Amino acid sequence: MRGSDLPAPRDADEYIAQQPAAFRAILEKLRLIIKDTVPQAIEMISYQLPCYKYHYMLVGIGVNKKYCSFYTMNPSLVKSMKDELKDIRVSGSTLHFAPGEALPVELIRKIISERMMQNEILALSKKSKK
Numbered sequence: 001m002r003g004s005d006l007p008a009p010r011d012a013d014e015y016i017a018q019q020p021a022a023f024r025a026i027l028e029k030l031r032l033i034i035k036d037t038v039p040q041a042i043e044m045i046s047y048q049l050p051c052y053k054y055h056y057m058l059v060g061i062g063v064n065k066k067y068c069s070f071y072t073m074n075p076s077l078v079k080s081m082k083d084e085l086k087d088i089r090v091s092g093s094t095l096h097f098a099p100g101e102a103l104p105v106e107l108i109r110k111i112i113s114e115r116m117m118q119n120e121i122l123a124l125s126k127k128s129k130k
Contacts, residue, residue: 012043012050015062022099023063030061030070033105037112055123058115067096070103072111074118081111 009015016027027050034041034052041052049071051060060071067089072078075093078085084107089096097103 008048009045009050011045015045015048015050019063023068026068026099026102027061027063029102030068030108033108034059034061034112037109038116054116055119058119059112064096066098068099068102070095070097070108070111072115074115077111077114077118084110 006018009018012031016024016031019027031043031050035043038052038054038058041054041058044051044053046057046060049060049062051071052058057073059073060069062069062071072093072095078090078093078095085095088103095103
């Protein structure tokens with residue numbers, strides 16, 4: 001959630017620092033989970049949000065006025081996990097949750113692992129076509 005008077009963040013540190021205090025801790029926690037799960041992921045800003053790239057875009061994090069957001073960047077994955085996500089607010093490929101109601105760490109790791117596998121398969125298929 002950015003005010004219009006704030007400059008676009010240059011990196012995840014800047015993005016997190018620009019957020020209200022209630023959101024900062026969960027953003028840092030998500031960031032650590034992502035980096036721990038995929039140490040080789042590249043952290044970057046895309047669409048003014050912290051995103052993580054592993055071959056291709058992997059996942060992203062952000063906030064809006066009420067919720068933290070975890071961007072899975074794959075609507076099909078979210079659909080395939082509908083039973084596991086039944087108690088979570090979902091919009092397209094994004095999971096939304098209140099700062100005090102963090103997503104289960106194992107769920108986050110599962111989503112990241114699935115996205116890694118999808119990206120690896122995509123990278124291999126593109127490599128084999130060359």
